[in-house]
Amino acid sequence: AQTVTQSQPEMSVQEAETVTLSCTYDTSENNYYLFWYKQPPSRQMILVIRQEAYKQQNATENRFSVNFQKAAKSFSLKISDSQLGDTAMYFCAFMKGGSEKLVFGKGTKLTVNP
């Protein structure tokens, strides 16, 4: 079974600075997808970024980018120019190709300080 590990239960960063959230996963699959979701205090799950395993290029969405290291099974999220609105729980998730089930990590609580 696939597992997703987020080793940082909580992190904080100053506004406008950069922060990196870690995620590692364990799988024997070669075809899979990785995601970062944000859950603000409203508890609405919001997709931040996704990465297809077959793509070598790291995904980027505005201030959010990932460092996907397939061999190391690592998928970290970098948030640049942190904003107060980035304060949220961040969940890393894995989905096997051909499956529709998401496997979530335990989450990292990020606080952006003014």
Next chain:
Amino acid sequence: GAVVSQHPSWVICKSGTSVKIECRSLDFQATTMFWYRQFPKQSLMLMATSNEGSKATYEQGVEKDKFLINHASLTLSTLTVTSAHPEDSSFYICSAIDSDNYGYTFGSGTRLTVV
């Protein structure tokens, strides 16, 4: 973009009663929807996969007779918590797959409190 509407956003019920939670895909058809449960400060735990026109597939350890799932149309799935007890109090979230947004769209969640 794809929108999933979940109702109610919160509900308080008495122990022993049943509660129904609705999950609707507003602008796309969802043959598959998912129901999650989230305890405070914890991750999302998949409860079941809801399939349009067929029985739901439950994850190990989830009581199918307590958590009834119905997916009668391509835009609506319901979760009924039967004979609710205080330990069923939790945050329930649904999600659906939109083929143009592979990675799910989530509902806004339902906070259930059983007193």
